[in-house]
Amino acid sequence: MSPAAAPTPFSPAHIRETVQKILAEESLPLIVQAGHPVLRQGAAHYDGQLSDAELGQLIGLMRQVMHSAPGVGLAAPQLGIPLQLAVLEDRFEVDGDLAAVRKRSPLEFLTILNPRYRALGAETAAFYxxxxxxxxxxxxxxxxxxxxxxxxAPDGTSVQREFTGWQARIVQHETDHLHGSLYIDRAELRSLSNTAEYSERWAEPGIARARHELGFLP
Structure with missing residues (x-):
């Protein structure tokens, strides 16, 4: 686990200016890549830095970017916005065996602000x-x-929900983004694979063969 991230140096005014600039662009914004400092900072707690209209527009834009990528989640820091906001949605059709092993079921579109998660029980799962x-x-x-x-929720309502399986993994991944953590901070580094190698060798429901041949999680 990486140490706690330093908080963003962005002021509320700077955050709002950044959002307004992105919303004014005619094309979809690029997704920030690892190495950009915004991904290693604790995003600002959302407490009304944006108007309701701006927040709604930003959520809609983030959903577009997520779909275009395509992905199942997107956090505001991934657009260079250090704000505790993420969108999630998993409507991809996947192989039945893969869905069963990974406990992957559809996740309807969800927007989360200021999220915190805690484990329910001691059971863990390991997947790419x-x-x-x-x-x-x-x-x-x-x-x-x-x-x-x-x-x-975007309307200010406090919500608590429980998630399991692949949905829980998405929730954790996106919440980690808002606290300056990337999945590689938690990863078994001997499993690290180029996407082409992953697709050719390890894109199967479980990780047993990869674990044996790459030598991780003995």
């Missing part, structure tokens, strides 16, 4: 993960199988 901010890489990450997530 990728990230839109680490293009062309995959690695195995061990994560809690089930989590409880506390967050704010």
């Amino acid at each position: 993960e990728g990230c839109l901010s680490l293009a062309s890489l995959q690695a195995v990450v061990v994560r809690p199988e089930s989590v409880a997530l506390d967050f704010l």
